[in-house]
Amino acid sequence: MMQDTANPKDAAGRAKLPLHLWPATATAMGCIGLLEGMGKYGRLNWRATPVYASVYVAALKRHVEDWFEGQDLALDSKNPHLANALACLAILVDAQAHGTLIDDRQFTPTPGYQDLVASLLPQVAHLQQLHADKNPMHYDRRVPVPLKAALEPAPGKAKRRILEGARR
Secondary structure, rough: OOOOOHHHHHHHHHHHOHHHHHHHHHHHHHHHHHHHHHHOOOOOOHOOOOEEHHHHHHHHHHHHHHHOOOEEEEEOOOOEEEHHHOOOHHHHHHHHHHHOOOOOOOOOOHHHHHHHHHHHHHHHHHHHHOOOOOOOOOOOOOOOHHHHHHHHOOOOHHHHHHEEEEEH
């Protein structure tokens, strides 16, 4: 937190939007995502023609899921998935701010999703407590496991099912 000073600009500046909090790395990645879109669809096309929220939410989810599954770059453009995801978010925010976002979000006559999530929290706590004494191995990108080693413990038919699933 900043300390008070006698400079009047300090007080005025602290009352404004703290744009310094947004990382320049996110701006740089988002620009790459928007550059791809500019080449394909035209710069600021979402301001000229209304766009559906669901289209950008779906694209955002695809890019984030592909990235989370370990694919850093989109197969078609070789653009970073995170860059494209940031572009999707930027378009949603900008289209909403400019009145060109077609709000086709889910029909929610009640706070059903929020109520469901809140109702599941006690089960999360229960499961965490139930398994608190266990320390199983968790696998992610930090723990490389060769495919053969991953299949070894599987006995007989289970091993064959895993191999058949891998061939599909």
